[in-house]
Amino acid sequence: MGLLSSTPLEFADRWTEDDGVAVFAFTPTRPFRHIAGQHGLFAVKGGGAKPFSLASAPEDDQVVLATRLESGSRFKKALAALRPGDRVTMRGPIMKFTLDGAGDDVVFLAQGVGITPFRSLLRHISAAGLGVRSTLLHVGDGHAFKTETEQLASDARYHRDREGFAVDLKQVATNAPAATYYVSGVPQFIAEMSAALKDLGIGRKQIRKDNFRGY
Ligand SMILES: Cc1cc2nc3c(=O)[nH]c(=O)nc-3n(C[C@H](O)[C@H](O)[C@H](O)COP(=O)(O)OP(=O)(O)OC[C@H]3O[C@@H](n4cnc5c(N)ncnc54)[C@H](O)[C@@H]3O)c2cc1C
Incomplete structure (x- = not known):
C-alpha cells in the first residue's frame, strides 16, 4: 500500500438513494485519474480508513462513494459527520475490476x-x-x-x-x-x-x- 498515491478530496455533497444507501460526493483538490471499476482506500479523520469502490466514472468531476451507515462503526460515524469543505484522503485508485481485456x-x-x-x-x-x-x-x-x-x-x-x-x-x-x-x-x-x-x-x-x- 506504501506505493499508492494519495489524493486529498474535499467533501462537497451527500444524498440518499433507495435502500438507505448514502452517497458522498467529493471534489479532488488536484488532477486525479482512475479507471472505471477501481476502488480506493478512503481515510476519514477520526474514523480510520476503509476501501470503497468509486461509484463515479473517470469522466465525472467528482469522486463518489456510496455505502450504508447503519452499522454505526467509527468509520461510518466519521463519514456521516462530514461537512462541506472537510478533507478526506483517498489512497489508490487500485486497479482490478475494470473493462480491461473484456469483450463488447x-x-x-x-x-x-x-x-x-x-x-x-x-x-x-x-x-x-x-x-x-x-x-x-x-x-x-x-x-x-x-x-x-x-x-x-x-x-x-x-x-x-x-x-x-x-x-x-x-x-x-x-x-x-x-x-x-x-x-x-x-x-x-x-x-x-x-x-x-x-x-x-x-x-x-x-x-x-x-x-x-x-x-
Ligand atoms: C474492494 C472493496 C470495495 C468495497 N466497496 C464498498 C462500497 O462501494 N460500498 C460499501 O458500502 N462498502 C464497500 N466495501 C466494504 C467497506 O470497506 C466496509 O467494510 C463496509 O462498508 C462495512 O463498514 P463498517 O464500518 O460499517 O463495518 P463494521 O461496522 O466495522 O462491520 C464489519 C463487520 O462486522 C460486522 N458487525 C458489525 N457490528 C457487529 C456487531 N455488533 N455484532 C456482530 N457483527 C457486527 C458487520 O456485519 C460486518 O460484517 C468494499 C470493500 C472492498 C474490499
Missing part, C-alpha cells in the same frame, strides 16, 4: 450496495461511447441508482428475491455464453454467483469479482 458484451451481477462499481462502469461506457453491450442484474431489498442504471444499461433487471434473480441469471447466461461476467457484493454473494455461473457453463476466465470484504 458484459454482464454485471450486483447485490445490495455492490451496485457501486457498476454505476461507474455504466457511466463510463456511456460517456466514452464504448459500444459495449451491458446487462445488469441487481438483487437487494431496494435498488440504489436504479433510475440511472436502467437508463444506462442495455438491459437491466431488478429483483428483491433470489429466486427471480436466479431465473434471470440462467436466461442471461444461456443467451450470452461468451460474455464477461462481473460479480460485486458481499463475500457470500460472490461465492454463490461463482458456483452458479460455473454450473451455467461460464468459464472461470470469464468471471471477475469485486469482493466487498468487511461486510
Whole structure:
C-alpha cells in the first residue's frame, strides 16, 4: 500500500438513494485519474480508513462513494459527520475490476450496495461511447441508482428475491455464453454467483469479482 498515491478530496455533497444507501460526493483538490471499476482506500479523520469502490466514472468531476451507515462503526460515524469543505484522503485508485481485456458484451451481477462499481462502469461506457453491450442484474431489498442504471444499461433487471434473480441469471447466461461476467457484493454473494455461473457453463476466465470484504 506504501506505493499508492494519495489524493486529498474535499467533501462537497451527500444524498440518499433507495435502500438507505448514502452517497458522498467529493471534489479532488488536484488532477486525479482512475479507471472505471477501481476502488480506493478512503481515510476519514477520526474514523480510520476503509476501501470503497468509486461509484463515479473517470469522466465525472467528482469522486463518489456510496455505502450504508447503519452499522454505526467509527468509520461510518466519521463519514456521516462530514461537512462541506472537510478533507478526506483517498489512497489508490487500485486497479482490478475494470473493462480491461473484456469483450463488447458484459454482464454485471450486483447485490445490495455492490451496485457501486457498476454505476461507474455504466457511466463510463456511456460517456466514452464504448459500444459495449451491458446487462445488469441487481438483487437487494431496494435498488440504489436504479433510475440511472436502467437508463444506462442495455438491459437491466431488478429483483428483491433470489429466486427471480436466479431465473434471470440462467436466461442471461444461456443467451450470452461468451460474455464477461462481473460479480460485486458481499463475500457470500460472490461465492454463490461463482458456483452458479460455473454450473451455467461460464468459464472461470470469464468471471471477475469485486469482493466487498468487511461486510
Ligand atoms: C474492494 C472493496 C470495495 C468495497 N466497496 C464498498 C462500497 O462501494 N460500498 C460499501 O458500502 N462498502 C464497500 N466495501 C466494504 C467497506 O470497506 C466496509 O467494510 C463496509 O462498508 C462495512 O463498514 P463498517 O464500518 O460499517 O463495518 P463494521 O461496522 O466495522 O462491520 C464489519 C463487520 O462486522 C460486522 N458487525 C458489525 N457490528 C457487529 C456487531 N455488533 N455484532 C456482530 N457483527 C457486527 C458487520 O456485519 C460486518 O460484517 C468494499 C470493500 C472492498 C474490499
